[in-house]
Amino acid sequence: MMKHMNSVAMVKSASSPSLAAPSSVFLVDDDASVRRALARLIKSAGHSVQTFASAREFLDTQAGGDGAACLVLDVRMPGVTGIDLQRELQTLNRDVPIVFITGHGDIPMSVKAMKAGAVDFLQKPVKDKDLLKAIEQSLAQAARDQSRRAEIDQIQKRVESLTPRELEVMALVVTGMLNKQIAFKLGTVEKTIKVHRARVMAKMGVDSIAELVRLTEKINIHPAQNQ
Amino acid sequence: MMKHMNSVAMVKSASSPSLAAPSSVFLVDDDASVRRALARLIKSAGHSVQTFASAREFLDTQAGGDGAACLVLDVRMPGVTGIDLQRELQTLNRDVPIVFITGHGDIPMSVKAMKAGAVDFLQKPVKDKDLLKAIEQSLAQAARDQSRRAEIDQIQKRVESLTPRELEVMALVVTGMLNKQIAFKLGTVEKTIKVHRARVMAKMGVDSIAELVRLTEKINIHPAQNQ
């Protein structure tokens, strides 16, 4: 009830930059001594660390992370390998920046990992400086990804608050069509479009076409086979 | 003379998709036998090839390529190495998709190349299939890059046809500001802004704010510290 007409205020107050993001690092390696050593190093750099002995363990435990996070991942592990995990996370749409570390890697493996978007691919013994630098980059990227995703999530929420008709109208408005043209296309009259249009602006929380176009550009709604 | 007011028609006719892009491959390797063999392979796949014995030779000869092109590059060469050339091309803003091939590469080298945007990093002896696949990808990417660049070049041209004042007005218009607000900000009256605005729309070749916003988004002009 009232769920639509209230969405403007709702969305606006939801602009929470209230994340005290604890920037945590997930470390997955089957070698306990490596886990200990690297966890220590990473902590010393001021990051919080969670260690996992296998990809499976990571997947089971760490289903949903909150703040910006990255993954330091051993390539060669019994069972699910690092590369496997990378692919799996991608198909899960759960994309976390990954730094690979390996003792017995080869070029094709590193290339595959990098193609798949790894931040870095380091060889053991890893130099402290290299690892920390890669982690910094990863966390920075994670933060960027997160804020970007938060933004489009918020836009998406607003779009979902639109009625089907309003969505149609919006899609045509951001094309640059005039109200009368839209009305003709939708088989109705200009007056009706004006009403829908005003509601769209309100629900989307904008007060100019320029802003509306920017919002819709950030999601999917482009001028397609319109007109 | 008349260079401004005619720019609309000019720009529109300049939308030339008239490139019969010959998709050529540049092959740089210091080993003549490798050049021969790979050139043969690449030609057999239907691409035109130009070979170079060194990075220097490539840079000197191939300053400006026209159609979509890619580079197959040996990493280890006397003088300028493949990685050097990659970096140099980047600083020259002359970005071509690169496929590295190497006989004695290592992981850090491959990682560095991939980080810098290489399409692939293959080890000699290169499998025909792998190389051709990488080349296909590179050419596809080159084509995408090219059309994207052509698009923003065209937009840039239009922007350059604007007078300084018109540019100012446009920047504020795409912010969503009203004419009267813009007028106040620029210390003039609404009427004047209307004129500038109309000229902007004409010169930019659009007939709606929505389109104008899209164009300006594709280059730099965002709502910055305005308002």
Next chain:
DNA sequence: CGTCCTATTGGACTAAGGTCCAATATACAG
């Protein structure tokens, strides 16, 4: 059946954008 939401439309205005014609002032190049 009554209520809420959605989609629709009308009327009456106000405001904003766009167009045409015309004119002035200034800076810069030939």
Next chain:
DNA sequence: CTGTATATTGGACCTTAGTCCAATAGGACG
């Protein structure tokens, strides 16, 4: 100095967009 490009403004008018108030119709839900 003279002409051109640029920036500016006025007036008259028309088209669009936006707003307020009001009302109807169909569907979903309890």
